[in-house]
Amino acid sequence: MHELGIAENILQIVRQSVPENLAGDVRAIRLRVGQLSGIVPDSLSFCFGVIANETAMKQASLAIEQVPIVSKCRDCRHQFQMDDFAFSCPACQSVQLDLISGRELEVVEIELAEEEDKVP
Amino acid sequence: MSVITIERKVLEKNEQLAQNNREVFSRHGILALNFVSSPGAGKTTILERTFQELRGSMKIAVIEGDVQTDLDAQRVAKYGVSVVQIVTLGGCHLDAKLVQDAMANLELKGLDLLFIENVGNLVCPANYDLGEALKVVVLSTTEGDDKPLKYPAMFLNSSILIINKIDLIPYLRCDLNVLKNNALQINPALRVFEVSCFTGAGIPEWCDWLRKKDPSGL
Numbered sequence: 001m002h003e004l005g006i007a008e009n010i011l012q013i014v015r016q017s018v019p020e021n022l023a024g025d026v027r028a029i030r031l032r033v034g035q036l037s038g039i040v041p042d043s044l045s046f047c048f049g050v051i052a053n054e055t056a057m058k059q060a061s062l063a064i065e066q067v068p069i070v071s072k073c074r075d076c077r078h079q080f081q082m083d084d085f086a087f088s089c090p091a092c093q094s095v096q097l098d099l100i101s102g103r104e105l106e107v108v109e110i111e112l113a114e115e116e117d118k119v120p
Numbered sequence: 121m122s123v124i125t126i127e128r129k130v131l132e133k134n135e136q137l138a139q140n141n142r143e144v145f146s147r148h149g150i151l152a153l154n155f156v157s158s159p160g161a162g163k164t165t166i167l168e169r170t171f172q173e174l175r176g177s178m179k180i181a182v183i184e185g186d187v188q189t190d191l192d193a194q195r196v197a198k199y200g201v202s203v204v205q206i207v208t209l210g211g212c213h214l215d216a217k218l219v220q221d222a223m224a225n226l227e228l229k230g231l232d233l234l235f236i237e238n239v240g241n242l243v244c245p246a247n248y249d250l251g252e253a254l255k256v257v258v259l260s261t262t263e264g265d266d267k268p269l270k271y272p273a274m275f276l277n278s279s280i281l282i283i284n285k286i287d288l289i290p291y292l293r294c295d296l297n298v299l300k301n302n303a304l305q306i307n308p309a310l311r312v313f314e315v316s317c318f319t320g321a322g323i324p325e326w327c328d329w330l331r332k333k334d335p336s337g338l
Contacts, residue, residue, distance in 0.1 A: 002211075002212050002213060002244045005211075006130055006131075009130045009131065009133070010130055013126065013128055013130065017124055017126050017128075018124065027121065031130075036272075036273050036276065037247060038243055038244065038246055038247045038273050085269065085272040085305075085306055086305060087276070087305060087306055087307065087308065088305070088308075095308035105129060105130045105131060105247070106127065106128065106129050106130060107126045107127075107128050107130060108125070108126060108127060109123050109124060109125045109126055109127075110123070110124045110126060111121045111122070111123050112121065112122045112123070112124065113121065114121060114122055117121060
């Protein structure tokens with residue numbers, strides 16, 4: 001349960017990426033969060049809301065894309081999504097697997113409101 | 121809406137610092153191990169046993185991570201190893217910056233082994249690289265044989281599994297083979313040591329592996 005620390009890291013990355021005078025225009029921060037990242041999306045969104053509320057980014061929220069665990073078998077080249085953490089190839093039972101996705105914890109993009117989006 | 125594309129890892133700062141730590145360890149020829157487990161699995165007791173076994177043959181330091189107190193640092197200091205205590209004051213894991221700061225208080229020259237004993241927690245420490253050569257996950261038989269399936273990321277990210285308290289097996293509903301199979305299902309490359317800190321079983325094999333100082337030799 002370290003979502004608060006992760007939320008602080010996200011806020012810092014956004015601060016470094018958006019000019020200060022536009023911070024109030026940040027509406028959404030798109031994240032990619034892998035199923036192996038150890039992050040609970042709801043908890044992260046909650047923590048982010050709490051700390052963003054103390055800043056100019058009051059109207060910002062997280063848009064989290066959850067990334068499934070995908071592996072590729074080194075023996076038969078079969079690529080498959082893993083739903084039950086059974087780390088063996090469903091086609092040939094090999095355990096020689098390369099993890100293709102699932103560890104992501106990335107800020108992808110930031111959406112800013114433009115003049116016409118703003119509530120007067 | 122206008123969009124700013126970023127594509128940055130949230131933990132990039134930690135990863136950079138971990139890489140710096142790794143380079144420092146490599147420059148000094150230090151094998152650094154990140155010890156992770158739930159609270160009470162026996163990390164500190166395994167370290168005490170290890171220090172008894174390796175006393176005089178290897179130069180060892182320990183970084184102790186705890187939420188509160190320096191009790192663990194007091195325990196291991198008795199064995200003549202250098203020890204730095206990190207108190208996280210509530211923090212659920214160590215990060216690369218805390219380890220970097222702790223390293224500043226250690227004499228690294230001539231050191232063979234550095235044990236970083238993480239905060240007892242099978243969730244959060246899994247995703248923070250500290251710059252270690254590998255993670256060692258300790259699981260005790262009293263915790264039950266289903267734990268690898270419940271905390272898969274920790275077992276996937278570790279290279280060594282030490283199963284502790286094997287002397288208690290006769291009194292428990294914990295099946296050692298089921299425990300091992302569950303762990304190997306998550307991570308077939310895990311090297312497994314079975315130990316009892318009470319009887320000393322398995323400690324010599326574990327220490328023989330440490331003496332080789334070869335993290336690739338699993």
